[in-house]
Amino acid sequence: MTPLNDLMHSLPYARPELLLAAFALLGAVIGAWGGQKVFGLLSLLGVGVLVAAGAVAWMQNPSAPASIFQGAMVVDGVSVFAKVLISLSAAAALLVGADHFSRAGDRRFEYPVLMALAVLGMFVMVSAQDLISLYVGVELQSLAAYVLAAWRRDDARSSEAGLKYFVLSAISSGLLLFGASFVYGFTGSIRFDQIAAAVNEGAGGIGLVFGLVLMLCALGFKMSAAPFHMWTPDVYEGAPTPVTAFFAAAPKVAAVALMARVLYEPFGGMLAQWQQVVMALAAISMVWGAFGALLQTNLKRLMAYSSITNMGFALMGLAAGPEQGPASALIYLALYLPANIGIFALIISMQRNGEPAETIGDLAGLAQKRAWMAALFTMLLFSIAGIPPFAGFIGKFLVFAAAVDAGLVWLAIVGAVAAVVSAAYYLRILASVWFAPPAPALQKASSTVALTATLAAALSFPVLVLALGALQRWAETAVRMWN
Amino acid sequence: MSEFLAGWPLLSIVTFLPAAGAIWVLAARAMLRGENPGFDQGVRIITLVVTIATFIASLFAFAAFNPNNPEFQLTENVPWAFGMSYAMGVDTLAMSLVLLTTFLMPICILASWHIEKQVASYMVLFLVLETLMIGVFCAQDIVLFYVFFEGGLIPMFILIGVWGGQRRVYAAFKFFLYTLLGSLLMLVAIVAMMAMARNAGIENPSNIPALTAFAAQGGFSPDIQIWLWLAFFASFAVKMPMWPVHTWLPDAHVEAPTAGSVVLAAILLKMGGYGFLRFSLPMFPDASHYFTPFVFTLSVIAIVWASLVAFRQLDMKKLIAYSSVAHMGFVTLGIFAGNIQGVQGAIFQMLSHGIISGALFLCVGVVYDRMHTREIAFYGGLVNRMPVYAAIFLLFTMGNVGLPGTSGFPGEILTMLGTFQVNAWFAAAAALGVILSAAYALTLYRKVALGNIENPKLDGITDIDAREWVLFVPLIIATLLMGFAPSLVLDFTKASAETIVSAFAGAAP
Numbered sequence: 001m002t003p004l005n006d007l008m009h010s011l012p013y014a015r016p017e018l019l020l021a022a023f024a025l026l027g028a029v030i031g032a033w034g035g036q037k038v039f040g041l042l043s044l045l046g047v048g049v050l051v052a053a054g055a056v057a058w059m060q061n062p063s064a065p066a067s068i069f070q071g072a073m074v075v076d077g078v079s080v081f082a083k084v085l086i087s088l089s090a091a092a093a094l095l096v097g098a099d100h101f102s103r104a105g106d107r108r109f110e111y112p113v114l115m116a117l118a119v120l121g122m123f124v125m126v127s128a129q130d131l132i133s134l135y136v137g138v139e140l141q142s143l144a145a146y147v148l149a150a151w152r153r154d155d156a157r158s159s160e161a162g163l164k165y166f167v168l169s170a171i172s173s174g175l176l177l178f179g180a181s182f183v184y185g186f187t188g189s190i191r192f193d194q195i196a197a198a199v200n201e202g203a204g205g206i207g208l209v210f211g212l213v214l215m216l217c218a219l220g221f222k223m224s225a226a227p228f229h230m231w232t233p234d235v236y237e238g239a240p241t242p243v244t245a246f247f248a249a250a251p252k253v254a255a256v257a258l259m260a261r262v263l264y265e266p267f268g269g270m271l272a273q274w275q276q277v278v279m280a281l282a283a284i285s286m287v288w289g290a291f292g293a294l295l296q297t298n299l300k301r302l303m304a305y306s307s308i309t310n311m312g313f314a315l316m317g318l319a320a321g322p323e324q325g326p327a328s329a330l331i332y333l334a335l336y337l338p339a340n341i342g343i344f345a346l347i348i349s350m351q352r353n354g355e356p357a358e359t360i361g362d363l364a365g366l367a368q369k370r371a372w373m374a375a376l377f378t379m380l381l382f383s384i385a386g387i388p389p390f391a392g393f394i395g396k397f398l399v400f401a402a403a404v405d406a407g408l409v410w411l412a413i414v415g416a417v418a419a420v421v422s423a424a425y426y427l428r429i430l431a432s433v434w435f436a437p438p439a440p441a442l443q444k445a446s447s448t449v450a451l452t453a454t455l456a457a458a459l460s461f462p463v464l465v466l467a468l469g470a471l472q473r474w475a476e477t478a479v480r481m482w483n
Numbered sequence: 484m485s486e487f488l489a490g491w492p493l494l495s496i497v498t499f500l501p502a503a504g505a506i507w508v509l510a511a512r513a514m515l516r517g518e519n520p521g522f523d524q525g526v527r528i529i530t531l532v533v534t535i536a537t538f539i540a541s542l543f544a545f546a547a548f549n550p551n552n553p554e555f556q557l558t559e560n561v562p563w564a565f566g567m568s569y570a571m572g573v574d575t576l577a578m579s580l581v582l583l584t585t586f587l588m589p590i591c592i593l594a595s596w597h598i599e600k601q602v603a604s605y606m607v608l609f610l611v612l613e614t615l616m617i618g619v620f621c622a623q624d625i626v627l628f629y630v631f632f633e634g635g636l637i638p639m640f641i642l643i644g645v646w647g648g649q650r651r652v653y654a655a656f657k658f659f660l661y662t663l664l665g666s667l668l669m670l671v672a673i674v675a676m677m678a679m680a681r682n683a684g685i686e687n688p689s690n691i692p693a694l695t696a697f698a699a700q701g702g703f704s705p706d707i708q709i710w711l712w713l714a715f716f717a718s719f720a721v722k723m724p725m726w727p728v729h730t731w732l733p734d735a736h737v738e739a740p741t742a743g744s745v746v747l748a749a750i751l752l753k754m755g756g757y758g759f760l761r762f763s764l765p766m767f768p769d770a771s772h773y774f775t776p777f778v779f780t781l782s783v784i785a786i787v788w789a790s791l792v793a794f795r796q797l798d799m800k801k802l803i804a805y806s807s808v809a810h811m812g813f814v815t816l817g818i819f820a821g822n823i824q825g826v827q828g829a830i831f832q833m834l835s836h837g838i839i840s841g842a843l844f845l846c847v848g849v850v851y852d853r854m855h856t857r858e859i860a861f862y863g864g865l866v867n868r869m870p871v872y873a874a875i876f877l878l879f880t881m882g883n884v885g886l887p888g889t890s891g892f893p894g895e896i897l898t899m900l901g902t903f904q905v906n907a908w909f910a911a912a913a914a915l916g917v918i919l920s921a922a923y924a925l926t927l928y929r930k931v932a933l934g935n936i937e938n939p940k941l942d943g944i945t946d947i948d949a950r951e952w953v954l955f956v957p958l959i960i961a962t963l964l965m966g967f968a969p970s971l972v973l974d975f976t977k978a979s980a981e982t983i984v985s986a987f988a989g990a991a992p
Contacts, residue, residue, distance in 0.1 A: 367645070368601065371512075382637055387663075388630035397626070398565070400671060405678045409671065416667035423663055427640070427656060435644040435652050469564040 003070070010068035013060065013075045016053040016083060020120040023049040024113050031109030039107035043098030046112030047091045050119060054087030057123075065481050071191055072133045077478025079127040081330055082257035086126070089249035089337050090119045092452055096345045097242025099448040111151070115246065118144035122254035126261070131180040131190040134258065138176065138222060141251060142169050148246070149239040161238025168231045169221070176218035182211025183266075195266035209273050215262065216277055223255035225281045225315060226288035229308045233292075236304035241356065244300055245344030248307050253333050256314050260326045263318060264482055271321065278319040279411055285312030286418035293425045297359045299347050302425060303340075306384065309422050310336055313399050316411055320402035326482075327475040328402035334471060335395035335464055339383035342456025346377055349445035349453075357442060360429055365438025373445060374433050376453045383460040385426040386419050391464040492559050493544040494571040494621045497581065498614055500540055501588075504533030505610035512603045523602040527592070530606040534588040534613065541585040541617075550575055553978040555623055555692060566681065567689045570623035576830060576979035577620040579972065580757060583837045584620070584750050586957070588613050591742035593954050594845055597852055598646065598740065605646060609742070612638040616750050620757065625673050625689045632754060633666050639735075639743070639751070647738035654731075654738035661731040665721035672714030676766075679703065691761070698766040699986060705769040712770035715763050723755030725778075725815060726785035729808045736804035737857075741848030744800060748807050749841035753833045756814045760826070760979075764818065765986040771819065772987075778819040779902070779909045785812035786916035794923040799847045799857045802927055803840060806883060809916055810836050816913055817898030821987045825901020826980045827973055832894030834972060835965055839882040839891055842958040846876045849951055850931075853944050859927065864936035869946040873932045875955050880928045882962050884921045890965035893973070 001009070011018070027042050034041075057080050065076035094115050101107060121140030128134035146169070150162020184190055186208040187198035198204070221228040236244045263274060289309030296302040314336075317329030350357045367374035383390035396419060403412045445453070464471065508526055515522055548556055555572035562568045573581060591609065598605055615638070618631035636659050644655035673689075680688035680697050687693050697703075703711060721728045732752075736744050764771050786809045793805035810832065817829030849872060850865070851857055866873035882889035885896075895917060903910035936942065947955070965972055 367604065371604070378637075378641075387637060388633045393630070393633075397670065397674070401565070401674045401677065404671065404674045409675065412671045412674065413668070416671055417664075419667055420660060420664045424656070424660055427659060430640075431644060431652055431656070434641055435655070469562070472564045 006068075006070050013066055013068045014073075015060075016057040016087075017120060017123050019049060019053050019056065020116050020123065024116040024120065027109070027113040027116065031113060035109065036107040039109050039111070040098070040102055042109050043094060043102075043112045046116055047095050047098075049116065050087045050091035050094060053119070053123075054084045054091070057083040057087070067129065069133075071193070072130050073124065073127045074129045075127060077474075077481045078257060078261060078326070078330070081334075081475060081478045082126040082253050083123055085253045085334055085337060086119060086122050086250045089253065089341055090115060090246060092341050092345070092456075093242060093246035093249060096245065096348055096449050096452050097240075099446055100242050100348050101240075103446065106152075110147070114144045114148050118148070118246075119250065122250060125254045126257040128258065128261070129192050131184065134262075135173075135176060135180065137254075138258075139173060141254065142173070142222075145169075145247065145251065148243045149235055151240050151243055157238040158240065161235045164238075165231055165235045172218040172221035172228070175214050175221075179211045179214025179216075179218065182207055182214065186211065192261075192266040196268060199267060199269040209270070212267055212270065212274060213277055216259075216274065216281070219255060219259045219262065220281055223252055223259065223311050223314075224304075224308055225311050226285040226308055229285070229288070232308060233296075233301045233304040236307075237298055237300045241300065241344065241348045241358070244303075245341065245348065248303060248344060249337055249341050252307065252311065252314075253337070256311070256318070256329055256333055259315075260318055260329060264322055264326055268322065268482075275319055275321075278315055279408065282312045282315035282319055283411060283414050285309065285315060286415055287312075287421075290418040290421035290425075293422065296425070297361065299350075299358050299360060299429070302360070302429070303343065303347070306422065306426075307340070309418060310340075310384070312418065313396060313415060316408075316415055317399035317402050319411065320399070320406040320408060322479075322482075324398075324402035324405055327472075327479045328398040330475045330478070331471055332395040332399050334475075335391040335460075336384065338456040338459035338464065339380045339390070339392055342376065342380040342453045342460070343384065345449050345453040345456065346373060346380070346445070349373070349443075349449040351443045352440060353443075360432045361436075362439060362442065363429065363432045364436035366433045366442070368438050369441040370444070372450070373442075373453075376457050377433050378430060379457045379460060380453070381426045381430055383457075385423045387423070389461060389465060391460045394465060394468060491547075492571075493540070493547060494557050494573060495559060497537060497540045497544055497585065498571070498617045498621055500537045501533060501610040501613040501617075504530065505607045505614075507533070508603055508607050508610070523599070526603050526606050527596060530610060531589060531592050533610060534585075534592050537613065537617075538585040538589060541581055544573075545578065545582060548573070548578055550578075550975045551978060553982045558623065560623075566677075566687055567626045568624055568687065569627060570690055571621045572623040573621055574979045574982070575976050576757070576760060576983075579830070579834060579976055580620045580750075580753055581617055583753070583834055584613065584616050586961075587745065587749050587837065587841055590841070590845070590954055590957065591745050593950060594745065594848055595740065595742040596950060600646060605642070608638040608642050609746075612642070612746065616746075616754075619754055623691050625677070625691055625694060625762075627689075628691070629666070629670060629673060632758075633663075635751065635754075636662055639747070642743045643735055643739045646740040646743065649738070650734065651738040654734040657731045658735040661728070662718075662721050665718040665728075668714045669718035672711045676703070676711060679707075695765050695986070698768075699989070703767065705773075708767040708770035709773065712763055712767040712774060715758065715767070716774075719755040719758040719763070720781075721755075722758070723752060723811050723815065724808060725755075725781050725811070726788060726808065727781075729785070729789070732808060733801050733804040736807075736844075737798060737800045741844060741851065744844040744848075745841040748803075748844060749837035752807065752811060753837060756811070756818060756829060756833050759815070759818045760830070760983055764821065764983050768987045768989060771821070775819045775821070775905070778815055779906065782812040782815040782819075783909055783912045783916075785809060785815075786913055787919065790916050790919035790923060794919070794926065797859055799859055799927065799931070800844065802859070802923065803843050803847065806920065806923065807836070807840050809920060810840070810883075812916065813895055813898045813913065816902045816909065817894075820898070820901035820905050821984065822901050822904055823980060823984050824897050824904070826984055827976060828894050828897025828899075828901055830976045830980060831890075831965075831969065831972055832898060835882070835890035835894045835962075838958055838961050838965070839879055839889070842879045842955065842962070843883060845954055845958075846872075846879060849947060850944075854940065859930050861938060862931040862941065863938060864934045865932045865941070865944070867936055868941065868944045872947050875947070875959065876932055877928060878959060878962065880924045882966070883924045885917055888963070888966045890962045890969075892966060893969035
């Protein structure tokens with residue numbers, strides 16, 4: 001196939017990415033002319049474009065992997081699954097964020113544009129088929145994220161968050177490149193299929209393992225798995241809450257999907273070598289996140305530790321081998337995301353006299369003042385804690401099942417203990433909501449936020465619980481395309 | 484009757500009727516938005532009506548049920564995902580516990596009539612709790628069972644924490660985290676069992692009858708059974724609660740509102756015993772034999788030790804809570820005796836304890852509503868002012884002691900009979916517990932009801948009113964009926980008990 005033919009063949013498959021790129025570029029131009037006035041319009045348009053990108057990706061849902069751009073990227077089941085989750089969670093974050101910023105009078109048009117660019121980077125990540133597009137995707141996503149983290153330029157915490165994120169993330173990008181160069185050196189290719197072929201022929205040895213471990217460290221950093229999580233609490237706390245809401249959802253999906261692909265596509269033949277590393281990451285993340293959160297009082301920091309624990313659970317799924325591992329991790333994410341987004345929507349809405357109120361104490365007595373908000377908090381927190389009958393429980397159950405089936409019983413037991421410890425801090429929030437004497441009432445949540453949180457709660461129970469069968473079929477078909 | 488009811492999803496109706504009631508209350512609340520003076524009263528009435536309707540629905544299920552059939556009946560099955568399904572079904576053991584639950588719930592609601600704080604939330608949580616409790620007994624899929632089993636923690640956590648007494652937040656946390664740790668270990672075991680069954684080619688590896696059949700064919704090797712048994716034990720022993728993991732119970736009981744204590748003692752504690760009977764004995768018979776001395780030892784310690792501790796309590800509710808621990812010791816003794824007398828006695832004791840301990844907590848609630856203290860020393864001589872109350876209290880105290888003619892007696896005698904056949908020493912030690920229970924229960928009664936009124940604050944105390952009559956009458960009837968005609972219950976539960984015993988005996992070493 002000539003390069004031109006290949007391009008013409010590839011472009012239709014890249015419609016979601018093209019849509020996002022077009023929106024980002026046009027949005028930058030429109031914003032440059034329109035300034036603050038077009039913030040609302042651009043944001044709404046951005047929400048629409050994100051949803052549309054997800055829908056277009058979903059409609060592509062291919063029955064066999066379609067290799068595009070001369071093998072640099074692929075459209076397959078897993079990439080489509082991840083794209084749908086990414087675009088929907090980013091759309092929800094953009095919606096509540098735009099609502100929040102326009103109420104706060106901070107109407108900078110770059111917000112939807114940067115979001116779209118970050119999502120574009122994630123789309124490239126999840127469909128990467130060689131080391132270069134992997135790196136480009138990660139960097140595009142990260143660069144947009146640095147700017148978003150430092151969104152409040154005049155606020156020391158926000159600037160600190162952006163700078164910290166940038167410096168540490170740059171180191172991890174360095175690790176990624178360093179590892180990739182090892183992989184290239186010892187297999188002779190940057191393409192995943194050729195790496196896989198080389199691995200199966202027994203190429204590499206210790207040098208290849210070295211490269212793989214470096215890459216895993218870097219990806220662990222991006223998904224904030226312990227012990228590469230140090231940036232997470234500070235960035236989550238410092239960044240404006242809508243941005244944190246975005247960080248906590250979409251990039252996690254991208255990182256887990258990319259990790260799954262790297263582990264099972266090019267390095268599927270090295271399961272014995274990387275399994276211990278992933279198991280260690282999973283165990284440390286679950287335990288560290290659970291214990292780290294116990295003493296936090298700031299809800300955003302607490303949610304940062306919560307996401308570390310939850311990434312540990314997703315990694316437990318990934319460690320469980322090709323049979324059930326990747327599918328369970330993907331379903332885990334799909335069931336975890338709504339609760340996460342809903343909780344952040346509620347945190348965004350926590351304001352008193354126009355000032356953000358972010359500590360557990362600010363929620364005191366919410367059940368008596370804002371019963372609906374309290375009910376939503378209760379449902380979403382129990383879901384994320386993994387208590388039945390909520391969706392979060394099913395996610396945990398599935399990764400437990402995958403791990404036990406793969407013979408990793410001890411990892412499942414570590415997970416059980418971590419789940420109890422993390423339940424303790426979710427309960428602290430709920431104890432404040434229900435049991436504490438009322439603090440001065442919080443402002444009423446805007447209808448956008450209330451609607452988003454309600455939808456998220458409805459997804460957590462009962463919608464996704466009832467739709468589990470469909471989710472299972474989708475995830476399993478997606479993963480089966482790899483073999 | 485049973486033809487008329489054929490084809491109806493009766494168990495789902497019984498299970499989810501309370502949840503529908505909860506949605507009704509929430510919808511009414513959303514539409515009426517506070518400022519409605521009669522709203523709270525309306526919510527109480529709706530809740531009462533819904534719980535009574537649930538009881539009636541469970542009677543229909545009972546009518547459609549054939550007690551001579553040891554199989555699961557009234558089954559429903561809707562496939563879900565990963566080989567799991569929404570499977571419902573009851574045998575006589577489960578049916579009797581469902582009836583106990585639906586019978587006690589209207590009484591609990593009636594007992595909560597004086598709650599003024601956040602009435603709608605309180606009632607919604609109680610209705611959700613009822614759905615989850617009934618679901619535990621009806622679930623025929625092990626994951627579905629876990630969902631109901633564990634989901635019950637949520638409403639209980641909030642009920643204890645919001646409407647409880649002084650140290651309610653501490654008690655709520657302790658209750659939740661204790662039970663969660665036990666349950667998650669059980670979840671890992673469930674996952675492992677499903678994996679083994681699936682690898683052996685079982686199509687629906689989470690179905691309880693399928694798993695039981697798989698276990699009966701030796702699906703779980705004795706070595707693996709040990710681990711699985713321990714994981715299940717971690718969960719059920721905490722729920723039961725057995726010594727030494729019982730310490731959440733006195734805290735939770737004392738701090739819960741009256742109706743919460745009733746539900747805890749009467750129904751939630753039964754889940755542990757139900758779990759042993761449904762899972763541990765039939766699915767891990769070898770391990771159950773192996774651990775019988777261990778369970779016997781813990782049970783006897785629980786009986787003797789908890790009775791002695793109960794003797795020294797200053798708080799009425801705490802005393803009854805410790806007496807529950809002792810009575811549950813008899814249940815575990817009977818279950819792991821593993822013969823027909825023991826298992827039948829354990830089931831009977833569970834049902835009887837549900838009624839008697841529930842009634843005793845209501846008795847405490849009656850005086851607590853009037854005086855707002857549960858301190859034993861505060862009271863004395865109540866018989867002078869409250870003769871009817873004193874009579875009722877006496878009846879249930881005697882039931883607690885196990886006097887023949889009350890429902891307390893057959894359960895205790897049968898469990899001891901069953902235990903005696905296995906090991907006479909443990910039976911003798913358990914008999915000591917019967918004497919001790921008389922000591923603490925009668926002492927409580929003497930201090931509270933007999934003598935002269937010493938405390939001037941008690942001068943104005945009034946005897947029970949019409950609402951409280953309505954509360955107690957069904958419980959009195961049930962206690963006496965089960966005491967004088969235990970065969971009514973024993974004949975009904977026989978089919979299940981025989982199945983369990985034969986599964987257990989088949990693995991005798």
